[in-house]
Amino acid sequence: MLQLPDSYRNLPNLLTILRVLAIPVVMVLLAFPGKLTSIFGALCFALAGATDVLDGFIARRQRLVSRFGKFMDPLADKLLVSAALIMLIPQGRVPAWMAFIIIGRELAVTGLRALASAEGMILDPDRWGKTKTFLQIAALTGLILHYPFFTLDFQRIGMGLLWVALVITVTSGVGYFYAFFQRLSNP
Numbered sequence: 001m002l003q004l005p006d007s008y009r010n011l012p013n014l015l016t017i018l019r020v021l022a023i024p025v026v027m028v029l030l031a032f033p034g035k036l037t038s039i040f041g042a043l044c045f046a047l048a049g050a051t052d053v054l055d056g057f058i059a060r061r062q063r064l065v066s067r068f069g070k071f072m073d074p075l076a077d078k079l080l081v082s083a084a085l086i087m088l089i090p091q092g093r094v095p096a097w098m099a100f101i102i103i104g105r106e107l108a109v110t111g112l113r114a115l116a117s118a119e120g121m122i123l124d125p126d127r128w129g130k131t132k133t134f135l136q137i138a139a140l141t142g143l144i145l146h147y148p149f150f151t152l153d154f155q156r157i158g159m160g161l162l163w164v165a166l167v168i169t170v171t172s173g174v175g176y177f178y179a180f181f182q183r184l185s186n187p
Contacts, residue, residue, distance in 0.1 A: 012059035013069050015051040019076040022048035023083045026144075030087035035147050042145040045084060049137035052077055074125065077133050078106045084140045093143045093155065098166055102136065105173040116180055123180060128172035135165035 022044055029041035055073060059065045085099040116123045142158025 010064045012055040012064050013066060015055035016069060016072045016076050019048045019051045019080060023080055027083055027087055033091055038144060038146050042141050045144050046141045048080055081136050088143055093146055102169050105169050109173055109176050112176055112180055121183055123176055128168060128175060132165060132168045132172050135161055135168060139165050
């Protein structure tokens with residue numbers, strides 16, 4: 001049986017791993033569109049998204065911040081959001097160009113962080129990055145739910161939130177690049 005080192009076995013890291021393990025479940029549920037699978041898919045996605053807030057809170061509060069968590073937590077978010085975006089394109093719930101911009105930004109910022117690390121810099125997430133992730137998860141939960149429930153049009157709500165998330169996603173991405181080049185030019 002695979003055994004993780006003690007430094008990896010803490011609640012925040014386990015929540016991050018749980019978020020990664022939820023991705024194939026969400027993808028399978030999205031592969032079979034329908035009201036019931038949409039409800040279960042949205043519930044699974046929202047719970048996985050909630051672990052992002054919970055693992056960070058616990059890690060900071062109990063001083064369990066680890067290199068594994070610093071690396072895997074944002075990666076788990078990106079994988080969860082990207083998988084949902086990609087699965088929603090063929091169903092017509094998300095325009096492909098929006099998914100491309102959001103996923104492209106995530107890849108660009110991840111690459112920039114790697115470059116910054118090679119330069120001895122750390123680009124910590126800022127409040128816009130956290131806001132972006134929250135809005136993306138909220139928007140995608142609505143888009144996964146898709147069908148009207150309780151007289152609420154979740155597709156429309158999700159698209160409205162996705163537009164806001166898109167603007168913040170691009171803006172925060174520009175902010176990372178600005179911060180990097182600012183620090184590079186003023187060592």
